[in-house]
Amino acid sequence: MTESKRIIPCFRMQIQPSAIKPQLSLMLLSRACFYAFIILKPFYLMKSGSFQLGDLFLMLSLLALLVAQGFSVVIKRSDGWLVCFVALTFVVNGVYAAQYGNIGIIGASLMYLYNLFAVIVFGYHADNRTFLKATIILLRFDLLIQLLIYFTGLGSTYGGSRYMGTFNDPNQFGVFVFFAFLIIKMGEKKLGKRSTFFDDAVALFLVYQSVSVGMFLGFGAYYVCLVVNAILFLRLSAGKWLFLAFLGMALCIAGLSVGLSVGSAVSALFGDSLAHKFLTKFNGGSLVESFIADRQLVKVVEHPEYLVFGSGEGFMWRFASGGPALEIHSTPIGIIFYYGLIPSVVLAVWVAAKIKNGRVGGYYMGVPHPCLDQVLGSREPKAAALLDARGAGGCPDGCRL
Template identity: 25%
Template sequence: MTISNQINNKAVDKKSVKKILVLFSLYLILTPFYFWESGLPQISDLVMILIIISNLINNKMTLTTSVQGKQSILISFMFILYVVSINFTWSFIMGEYIFIKSSLFYIYNFGVFITTVNLAHIYKDEFFKYIMIGIIGALLTQLFMLFYGIGDNYGGGRYTLSFNNPNQLGYFAILIFGILVFLNFHIRIKTKWLLFGVVTTGVLSIISLSNAAIISYFGILTGLLIFKNGKRFKKKYLILLITVALFVFFILYINTSIIHENTLLQSLETRLGSTSDKIARTSEVRGYFRITEYPQFWIFGSGEGAYYRFDGSSLEFHSTLGNLQVSYGIFGLILFITLMIKSIITSRYKCWYPLFFIMLYGVTHNGIRNSLLWILIALMSINYNSTSTKMSNIKSKDE
């Protein structure tokens, strides 16, 4: 079955397709809302599960993707299979079920990954437009909460808005910014909405007062300004906006006390000023000592759980790649890095810098469980001009 025939078949049930795409927008809008404690499924996760099931039913348990998408799915499947195997092994050895709970995050995100790959390949621009609608809706709801003073409850001037903690807010902002950069390459985004997304994600990063998120945001922004983004992106408007904003900030800074007495800016200055001290304490605070002091886990990993094995610490490793290395060894780390490199190559290196700076954020935070990261990698994993490959029951075979 060719890709054109597959798309024509989809047209028979347009209502089902429309519902899936609308649900994906709703998922993005609901993603920031944490109604329960972190680590538990949220409302958005329930919506995504419904999307995954509906997509499989609508496609009669068949996934259609490009050759590159098939390769990325196979790499991600190998990674998830390895993760689950390691966690089940340690669950049996330690007699604890926390390892199985950790595996569920990865299995869920694998479902998110293959569903995104499938939808992106089949519906292309239409799917991207619904993602953009979801992004705008999510950012508007967060701005609404900010303007009405909802979520400034973490202390030190740090905002949480609808999240449980400000780091989640900062990570959400840079992930959305990364997806926005991807969309800019594939669909025509009106300048006003592009600027809205760029500015709003910047505001959310800053009010989170997350050093990692702020640095990563400006890294992605710099990449957006430096690297060619096609005729669809009018750089001059963004450059003009940033120039005017910096000029206004400078005038206010030297002529008024508004900025000097602003609590948020004072907190930001304090946190950025302590960045060097935090870097010096990274190994101790984030858990990097586990790499050097526990070489027995270098090859296969320690599994994700029972952290008391590490000098009695009850906290997980606060690093994306670092946690993968300790939990799943060199094999798990290589598989995930291979998946990212494959996605970068497939996207023709257009979106390397958002992924790079998102991983830079991950130097001090473990962001592997966030489904938006898997969505971004999935979007980058498709060659939209290549020949399609039908994948039946997640097993690939060329037609």
């Protein structure tokens, strides 16, 4: 009798497949919508900041996930910091929207909320191997489509020289290419697949055509990390370490000297190319002044008090007297200026927690490299766990219908 009572809970679960199948169907629908989001996101049919067709499928993916989980999706403790940051952006932007009577300032917070939704959906599915494989394939497909569009001459350009494909902005295009590349590499690392340089060649070529200095430097940092990781896992003698250090310093100094001396020749040869843009940023004039002007930081210099309390994001005409009415260009200083110290620290804690835990949506944050054999756990959706239990005749810990 005792044994029968112990078996009854799992037996009841087995005879209720109707409670599992709809949940699994919704999870598959959520993944399918996310796949559509990946494919359609690069195609900007309307102006930047508008709700695009790809965004619709991300929202459908989120909705299917919420319904499948009974509107009780558990957010990881580390992601709670991101939730807190998004909430604080609404507070800061709400204050300035009320002060200036400009509801448009709230729009920036909606963008962060959108990113939070993407983190939740992607993070929930990312530990599923089938989902991860499909994501890698689709991102590689996106890059190849952009490459094909470039060679067919159908892509758009900014100012006649900076390629932006199906995007509205060359920097936007460069960011997408770079992060698609990183996700492909880290996904392959997690799946235990061996990477090739094919993705590197495609991504580097596209970023070069976008003339995005920031993303080009991002690639440089990526490859530096690869080399450093490789060296750290090679047991070198002190003499060899010293030789490599001096060799690296000599190469950097030589490269910088040659680059600055041939700046005019590069300008004549490449025009508005990435090489010309990169060199002209640092050839002549103060490096600090060039950085301030290029990153639209004049408003930060003239209104440093906002670094403490935040200025709100948007309605840049408030600072027109301090330079062009443009947003701060893609630097952490922009986050601090817009939202102040406390929200910025909260966001930094979220980033640090992800790096410490080694995961962002299930991905190991270390640079993917054959020498780095990190053991990753897995977390299957509740519906899959229930299905496995039903098939095996067992009930996993915490399974409840």
